[in-house]
Amino acid sequence: MIVRKIIAIALKDVTSTYRNVTALVMMLAAPLALAALLGLAFGGNDSGYSVPITRVAFVNQDEGRDSTRGPIALGTLLCDILHSPDLKNLLAITVFTSPADARASVDKGKAAVAVVIPPDFTASITSPDPSATSSIILYADPTQTLGPAIVRGITQEVADAFNGSRAVSAVMLHLAADAGPPPGQNGPNSNVTTEDMEKIILQTTSAYIQATQEEGFSGTTARGPQVDHQAKDPGIEGLVLSGMMVFFMFIGGANIARSIIDEDAQGTLPRLFTTPTRRSVILGGKMVSVFLTVLTQAIILLLAGGLLFGIDWGGVVPVALLTLNTALVSAGLAVFLVSLMKTPAQAGAITSGVFVTLALLGGNFVGSMPIGGLFSTIRRLTPNGWLLEGWDKVLRGAEAHDILLQLSVAMAFAAVTFVAGSLIFRRRFS
Amino acid sequence: MGFIEADNLRKQFDPPRGVIAVDGVSFAIEAGEIYSLLGPNGAGKTTVISILSCLLRPTEGDARVGGNSVVHQAAAVKSLIGMVPQDIALYMDLSARENLVFWGKMYGMVGAELNRRVDEVLELIDLKDRQRERVDKYSGGMKRRVNIGVALLHRPQALYLDEPTVGIDPQSRRAILDAILEFRNQGMTILYTTHYMAEAQELSDRIGIMDHGRMIAEGTHEELVRIVGEDAHVQLSVDRNLEALMNVWPTLDGVGTVSAENGKITLLVHDATSTLPYLFETAQREGARITEISVMEPNLEMVFLHLTGRALRD
Numbered sequence: 011m012i013v014r015k016i017i018a019i020a021l022k023d024v025t026s027t028y029r030n031v032t033a034l035v036m037m038l039a040a041p042l043a044l045a046a047l048l049g050l051a052f053g054g055n056d057s058g059y060s061v062p063i064t065r066v067a068f069v070n071q072d073e074g075r076d077s078t079r080g081p082i083a084l085g086t087l088l089c090d091i092l093h094s095p096d097l098k099n100l101l102a103i104t105v106f107t108s109p110a111d112a113r114a115s116v117d118k119g120k121a122a123v124a125v126v127i128p129p130d131f132t133a134s135i136t137s138p139d140p141s142a143t144s145s146i147i148l149y150a151d152p153t154q155t156l157g158p159a160i161v162r163g164i165t166q167e168v169a170d171a172f173n174g175s176r177a178v179s180a181v182m183l184h185l186a187a188d189a190g191p192p193p194g195q196n197g198p199n200s201n202v203t204t205e206d207m208e209k210i211i212l213q214t215t216s217a218y219i220q221a222t223q224e225e226g227f228s229g230t231t232a233r234g235p236q237v238d239h240q241a242k243d244p245g246i247e248g249l250v251l252s253g254m255m256v257f258f259m260f261i262g263g264a265n266i267a268r269s270i271i272d273e274d275a276q277g278t279l280p281r282l283f284t285t286p287t288r289r290s291v292i293l294g295g296k297m298v299s300v301f302l303t304v305l306t307q308a309i310i311l312l313l314a315g316g317l318l319f320g321i322d323w324g325g326v327v328p329v330a331l332l333t334l335n336t337a338l339v340s341a342g343l344a345v346f347l348v349s350l351m352k353t354p355a356q357a358g359a360i361t362s363g364v365f366v367t368l369a370l371l372g373g374n375f376v377g378s379m380p381i382g383g384l385f386s387t388i389r390r391l392t393p394n395g396w397l398l399e400g401w402d403k404v405l406r407g408a409e410a411h412d413i414l415l416q417l418s419v420a421m422a423f424a425a426v427t428f429v430a431g432s433l434i435f436r437r438r439f440s
Numbered sequence: 441m442g443f444i445e446a447d448n449l450r451k452q453f454d455p456p457r458g459v460i461a462v463d464g465v466s467f468a469i470e471a472g473e474i475y476s477l478l479g480p481n482g483a484g485k486t487t488v489i490s491i492l493s494c495l496l497r498p499t500e501g502d503a504r505v506g507g508n509s510v511v512h513q514a515a516a517v518k519s520l521i522g523m524v525p526q527d528i529a530l531y532m533d534l535s536a537r538e539n540l541v542f543w544g545k546m547y548g549m550v551g552a553e554l555n556r557r558v559d560e561v562l563e564l565i566d567l568k569d570r571q572r573e574r575v576d577k578y579s580g581g582m583k584r585r586v587n588i589g590v591a592l593l594h595r596p597q598a599l600y601l602d603e604p605t606v607g608i609d610p611q612s613r614r615a616i617l618d619a620i621l622e623f624r625n626q627g628m629t630i631l632y633t634t635h636y637m638a639e640a641q642e643l644s645d646r647i648g649i650m651d652h653g654r655m656i657a658e659g660t661h662e663e664l665v666r667i668v669g670e671d672a673h674v675q676l677s678v679d680r681n682l683e684a685l686m687n688v689w690p691t692l693d694g695v696g697t698v699s700a701e702n703g704k705i706t707l708l709v710h711d712a713t714s715t716l717p718y719l720f721e722t723a724q725r726e727g728a729r730i731t732e733i734s735v736m737e738p739n740l741e742m743v744f745l746h747l748t749g750r751a752l753r754d
């Protein structure tokens with residue numbers, strides 16, 4: 011009987027909501043329209059941002075060197091990285107043998123940038139002498155900006171990684187030295203030699219090369235999450251609509267949660283309290299209403315996104331889990347916020363303000379893509395930030411186990427707000 | 441022992457400083473009786489009815505419905521009563537039928553029984569034809585009827601109606617009053633609140649007059665009217681010689697006090713029918729004409745005026 015009554019209350023609310031034109035516009039039409047508009051603004055082709063392909067003239071003069079693990083050639087590695095599938099939509103590489111030919115290619119406008127790896131590249135990077143340096147030469151067409159910048163970014167990043175491995179080796183050696191000699195040996199640093207250092211540098215470098223070849227180079231794509239080994243293209247519409255969906259689910263949830271206060275003011279809630287139905291059942295029914303409404307809202311938006319924009323949301327299981335989570339968070343947050351409000355008008359104004367603030371901090375309006383830096387720290391202070399991180403990953407092909415962190419944080423947030431909101435409502439109406 | 445018994449009910453909102461809406465009210469309603477609470481706005485009628493329907497917890501006192509305490513056995517009380525709130529409490533975006541089905545479920549009804557009962561109630565409130573239209577498309581009177589229908593679904597033994605005729609056309613009002621009398625004839629116990637004296641007088645077996653949270657008088661209509669005596673009020677205006685008449689009329693048989701205010705004379709008379717001809721006769725003899733006259737038989741309005749010094753409708 012209790013379950014029947016809860017279902018009756020929830021069904022009644024869902025029916026009311028989906029009969030209300032304003033509510034429908036806010037819940038469904040607005041996010042779809044905004045996603046369509048933003049999708050168009052960003053070009054709207056199926057590969058998302060359309061960055062033109064940059065033609066690169068590449069010269070590898072690196073002589074490499076031998077190590078105990080076999081020959082090492084970092085120039086070849088850089089060449090492989092530039093050729094990697096991750097970058098094939100960004101770069102078209104032509105290999106030249108002489109730097110002069112490469113420059114000529116740029117001068118004639120056949121390439122946007124020339125990259126020349128010097129002969130001593132590997133030798134100086136793996137040298138134990140910290141003063142040993144070597145420079146990669148970039149020769150760019152001054153009329154081009156984007157392409158050369160991308161190439162500079164990528165080579166810089168690779169070079170940093172190499173230098174990083176050298177620095178790490180050096181630090182490790184110094185740490186070992188500071189720890190003092192092992193028992194039975196005399197004198198400080200007596201066990202650290204230049205040969206040891208060189209050996210370790212070579213080892214870390216070759217380990218780095220191996221790792222890069224096994225896992226693919228993942229540091230240079232525009233997006234951060236480390237699921238790229240099975241990455242799929244999220245598409246701009248997916249990124250934008252997921253942001254809109256989360257935002258408008260929060261609003262949709264709050265609208266239904268507000269119906270608790272509305273019903274109190276309109277007298278149907280007091281009237282419910284005169285029926286032989288326990289107050290906890292009535293309030294429980296309202297909570298289920300909020301959850302079901304945002305859940306159906308999410309399902310409709312997901313389906314509409316697929317049908318209208320051809321969005322491939324990702325795997326069924328992670329998408330289902332994340333949808334459920336998003337609905338729980340929207341419901342929890344809505345119930346909590348509305349429980350603090352006195353009048354329907356107050357609830358309307360204050361919840362919208364809170365949601366817009368959260369959306370600005372959490373990044374709903376910039377789609378779900380991670381921007382990086384301070385922003386990615388701030389967004390993790392918001393529930394929508396976590397949800398969007400999850401949606402971003404799922405859109406890029408993440409499986410359920412890849413988004414466990416996002417799911418757990420969202421669940422915890424939903425649970426806390428839901429319980430707090432329910433308790434406040436219970437106290438208020440007892 | 442009454443079917444509904446209120447025992448020294450007291451309700452203070454937001455204690456310790458809030459309004460004392462009900463202040464020591466006691467009364468009993470027999471099974472099968474129509475009992476009206478009559479009083480002006482703010483008298484505390486809705487608060488009493490809310491306590492009796494377990495919506496508000498009394499600050500002090502208790503009440504019993506069918507022997508069950510409203511404080512301690514709320515569930516039992518709620519299934520015995522049907523409550524018609526003062527303001528229409530329906531879902532405006534649902535149809536009449538959808539509303540009735542929903543509220544029926546809240547009273548624990550299901551399936552075929554629920555559907556059958558919804559049909560019966562729709563028949564009873566005369567909305568069968570328009571049962572599938574949204575309630576917000578209905579007239580005020582139709583909404584009121586649905587509002588009452590909801591409370592009848594589970595065949596309650598007692599029906600509370602809180603000012604159910606406010607703001608509707610005379611025809612709908614008539615229909616509602618007739619329906620209430622019919623419910624009583626079928627054995628329902630009815631608690632009715634109103635600030636219309638005429639409604640209380642017409643419907644009620646007994647009436648409680650409330651003011652400022654207190655029960656100031658209680659009884660049948662006849663008993664209450666006796667509080668102000670049997671005298672009718674006759675109010676009239678004359679075109680001249682007012683002073684002379686003011687001296688003559690008090691000497692007539694069957695006339696009590698005579699007073700004048702703003703050119704209008706008020707007389708208390710024992711029996712208006714036999715006294716009126718003499719009033720016209722004496723006026724003519726003094727060379728005056730009665731230009732306006734009205735007779736007020738003793739009624740609840742006068743009782744209220746008598747007890748509080750204020751008119752019922754303020």
Ligand SMILES: Nc1ncnc2c1ncn2[C@@H]1O[C@H](COP(=O)(O)OP(=O)(O)O)[C@@H](O)[C@H]1O
Nearest residue numbers: 453459461479480481482483484485486487488
């Ligand atoms: N929820 C409430 N909070 C505070 N005061 C209230 C509340 N409900 C009613 N009152 C006050 O209690 C008094 C009685 O109100 P009410 O029972 O509604 O009177 P009536 O139904 O006879 O018009 C009024 O002064 C009213 O303002």
Ligand SMILES: [Mg+2]
Nearest residue numbers: 485486487526
């Ligand atoms: Mg009232």
